[in-house]
Structures are given as structure tokens and as C-alpha cells.
Amino acid sequence: MALETFYEVMRRQGITRRSFLKYCSLTAAALGLGPEFAPQIAEAMETKPRTPVLWLHGLECTCCSESFIRSAHPLAKDVVLSMISLDYDDTLMASAGHQAEAILDEVMEKYKGNYILAVEGNPPLNEDGMYCIIGGKPFVDQLKKVAKDAKAIISWGSCASYGCVQAARPNPTRATPVHEVIFDKPIIKVPGCPPIAEVMTGVITYMLTFDRLPDLDRQGRPKMFYSQRIHDKCYRRPHFDAGQYVESFDDEGARKGYCLYKVGCKGPTTYNACSTVRWNDGVSFPIQAGHGCIGCSEDGFWDKGSWYARLADLKGSGFGVEANADQVGLIAAGAVGAGVAVHAAVSALKRAQHKNTDNGADNSATGGEK
Amino acid sequence: MSDTSLSGAAPPAASATPVAQAIKGGRKLTTVYVYEAPVRLWHWVNALSIVVLCITGYFIGSPFPTLSGEASAHYLMGTIRFVHFAAGYILAVGFLGRIIWAFFGNKYSRELFTFPFWRKSFWRGFFVEIKWYAFLKPRPLKFVGHNPLAQVFMFFVMVLGLAFMIVTGFALYSEGTGPGSWQDKLFGWVLPLLGGSMQVHTLHHLGMWVIILFVIIHVYSVIREDIMSRQTMVSAITNGHRTFRDDDPE
Secondary structure (H helix, E strand, C coil), X not given: CCCCEHHHHHHXXXXXXXXXXXXXXXXXXXXXXXXXXXXXXXXXXXXXXXXXXXXXXXXXXXXXXXXXXXXCCHHHHHHHHHHHHHHEECCXXXXXXXXXXXXXXXXXXXXXXXXXXXXXXECECHXXXXXXXXXXXXXXXXXXXXXXXXXXXXXXXXXXXXXXXXHCCCCCCCECCHHHCCCCCCEEEECCCCCCHHHHHHHHHHHHHHCCCCCECCCCCEHHHHCCECHHHCCCHHHHHHCCECCCCCCHHHHHCCECHHHCCCHXXXXXXXXXXXXXXXXXXXXXXXXXXXXXXXXXXXXXXXXXXXXCECHHHCCCXXXXXXXXXXXXXXXXXXXXXXXXHHHHHHHHHHHHHHHHHHHHHHCCCC | CCCCCCCCCCCHHHCHHHHHHHHHCCCCCCEEECCCHHHHHHHHHHHXXXXXXXXXXXXXXXXXXXXXXXXXXXXXHHHHHHHHHHHHHHHHHHHHHHHHHHHHCCHHHHHHHCCCCCCXXXXXXXXXXXXXXXXXXXXXXXXXXXXXXXXXHHHHHHHHHHHHHHHHHHHHHHHHHCCCCHHHHHHCCHHHHCCXXXXXXXXXXXXXXXXXXXXXXXXXXXXXXXXXXXXXXXXXXXXXXXXXXXCCXX
């Protein structure tokens, strides 16, 4: 395998130069870069030897892969994907078994310290990792082995980034996100269940062409896609500010496309690009389809209560099955209010009692001052 | 710290006769200037902000019934949120000012920020107050500033609790102002620390309820103390002077 450039790979795939340049400018736009970056991307792809991406699968449902192969840019699908499958992705590549594992070793050897590791899913750590076995070994071993010589790691989806459904309470397999297993490599989190296809290809393209990590926020997510909430760019936002809400899913407000805040939309607490990039070639996204955001790209979204409620429930904090902050607060306020009322009544009684005896004492001491 | 006895010099055993004499010779009322103007101002601004914040905050979490017509004709939620943020700023600035005043004000101005758990007299007063509230003691002690029980509540709810609400409030506000804003730089780290935006919203909400509980207890005990204790309460935080109803020691 000679060190061919991206451009060469694309041409080999039958992509015209015109399509290639279109891809470059579209990618620049998708990454939030100005038009002057398109030639820069083109040049990088023409001259740089391609960086292999090894794509590992732990405990996951393959929704990240499913999303990825539906990327709106045909080139991202055909080129980036085929470049990856050339190397290692046990779901998508043709080879299997020992042959597949041999490719992994070969790439790791040849591109030591120079390949990108993309992880879909996460390693379960209970029972020595026996809940996820790849090629006869626990996935956590494979992950650590491949991560050792990787340049950087991409955590695909909420599984790799935060744990997702398999790490939801009580997390029987102790499914653990990548950054709690690998500590010595830069890790880019691309959360979502799944992440948006264009976000995934955008992150990979950025890393491959500019040869550096995208700017990351505090939680390690690329700022270009995760710096705003769904709510901030939602096309239903004017209804939120106006005070027009869907009260139930079959009401007039639902038909008129009012804000889904009251039926538990998690847009205001969820960082993702759904309301700008949208899904399936920009066709729609959950809120546009009339259902609130479920917050799938947020840490621990399975454990934060109903998808149809505004407040996280507190059952993990010992407050009953479905209690939320308002219910707990109202009950506490009621109890304290009742306590205060009783206390006030007793105080009044005691005072009256006391006054009687006091007056008696006062009378004798002061000669009837009243 | 507020001392438990005003006329500490007089030995308690000898108290009976001098008091009787004092009363005979006309009622003498000791008055102390406790709450200086900035403290009083802060108290009432803070109280007003809290009321506004609780009401608007509640309606941000549970909005009013839907308005009809075009979205462009209304800005109800926008206004409620604006009032909430404005009141939040006022509360935060007041809180900062109150901290600064603690450096310049009299000794009672520092009381709010202290929890002198190392002091024996503090715990003595604390348990006497508990007994007084549990109707086990017919007469409370006298206090120039807060009684120790009140001081514990003040410290944990009004200092730590308000600080928590200010920090989480600005963290949530930073979600709107965006990365790179000063709110984000100063408070943005709180969101991942406490488990994400959703969790911080819930905690901020719970904090509101804690403060509401505090307000209920505060208003009740202030009125009760004003009637039943040995010193004035409501007028003290209005004009700053605390008057004692008797000159008995202890």
C-alpha cells in the first residue's frame, strides 16, 4: 500500500476533478469556514498522504455507522468511507476473521503514531470485559492496543462519548466511555445517538485535511458543531419567546407548529447541530417532525427522566419513582407551611398561657402595672 | 459575633432585685444600632429580587397557557425571561456589594458570612434557641444580631444557597450568551461539573424551592420573634435600631 493522497484515492474511485472541488467547498461551508478555505482543503487533499482511520466497534448498535453511510455529500460517503473501509471497520469491510485482524496489525505497524482511531460504542469493564468480545479478546484490550499508537481518538456517538443506553442505570456490564479508559491521547467526542452524518464526515475531513484536531469545547466536543443548543437555532424559537406551546401532541398548537417546550423538548438543554444541519440530506429533524428533542447527544440522557417532561426526575436521588423538583418542592413547602401554622398556633397558646401567669407575677411585683 | 448577653457584667444570680428596681423607676429600653443602611438596603433589594426571581423562574419552568395569534404579536416568555435575568443580575450585584460591605461595616455586617462552629457560646445559644422553638424553654436569650439558630440558616441558605443559585444561574445564562462570553468563561465549567445542562436546570429549580422554604420560615420566625422574643425584629431591619424589651441579663 503506497502512501497515496486523498485526491488520488478519489480519482481512483472515479470522482471527477469538478466534483472534487465541489466537495471541497461544500466541506468548507459545512465546517463553518470561509470560501477562501476551499482551495486550502483541495490542496491538502491533493498533496497530503492520506491518514488511515481505524474504526473499532465496542458495545453499540451500529447506528453511528448507519448514520455515517447516509452522509448527504455523495463524496463523503464514497470517498471518506471507502478510504476507511480500506483499512479497518469490521462492520463495513469485506474481509473477516483473522484476515481482518491482520489488517489492523498491519496498519498499526505501518502508520505507527500516525493513524486516527475512531471508536463506535464503548468497552464494558465488568467480568474482565467479557460482555464484548472481538476476535476472541475483550474489546477493552483491543481498544487499548489500537489506542496506544494512535494520533488521536474520535469517540463516535453517545456510547463512546458518555456511555449511552448500555451505561444507563444500573449499567450491569459497567459500560464505560472511551475517555475513562484511555487517558494519554487527545479524544474528540462526537456525541449523538447517532451523530449527524455531516457532522461525522465534517470532523474526519477537518482532521485529515488540516492535520490537526478541531477546536474542542470543555467537554471535548468540536465547537463547530456543538457550541450551540438545538434551542438556539430552532426554527420554532419565535413561538417559545412568544409563549406559544404545544400543550399535548394532538392539539391546535401541535398542528400550527408551536414550540414543544411544554411536552418535554430537550432542545434547550442539548448541544448539537440538528436544527442547522438537520438530517437525511437536510430534509428534517425531530422537532420539525413535530416531536421534541430527546437530548440524545447529552451526557446520561437515558437517566434524566421522561422525554416528555421539562424537569429531570429525581428517582436516583431517593425521591420516589417519578418525582421532579417541583413536586418535591411543593410537598416540602406544604409540609413546612403546615409546620409553621401548627407552630404558630402552639406559640399563641403558650403565650396566652404565659401571659396569664406573667400577669399574676407582674401584679405582685410591680403593684398592678397593666 | 452577636453576644448573648447585653449586660454581661451583672452576675445572673443578682439579677432579680436590680431589674425590679429598674422597672419601678420607669421602663428603660436599650437600643443598639445593628443594621447599617447598606445592610438594610441589601436586605430589601435582595428580598424583592428573590420574590421576582421565584415567580418568573417558576413560570419559565412551567409556562402560562398558550397564547393564540401570530408569534410576532407576543413576547411573553421573552419578557418573563428578561425580568428573571434582570432580577438575577440585581441579586448578584447586591450579593457582591454585601460581601464588600462586610469588610467596611460594623461587626454585625460580618455575621451573615460566619458560621462560628468552634465557639462554645455559639452552640449554647443554638441549643437554647432550639429549646425555645420546641416550647421547652419559656424565655429565649437576648441577641443583638442574629440568634445562632437563625445564623445557621442565614449562612447555609442566604450565603451558600444564594451563591449556588448565582453560580448555576449564570452558568445557565451562559448557554444563551454562548462560548467565549464572560459568563461562559466564569461559570461555564459548572455545567459539565454538575452533570450537564438538564441537571443544572433541575438543581437550580430545587434551589428555588429551598429558598422558598427559607422565606416561609424566615417570615414566620421574624414575626414570631417580633411578638414573643426580647428584642425587635421588623423595625430593626427597617430603621436599623434594635430595641430590647427588658434589661435583664441573659
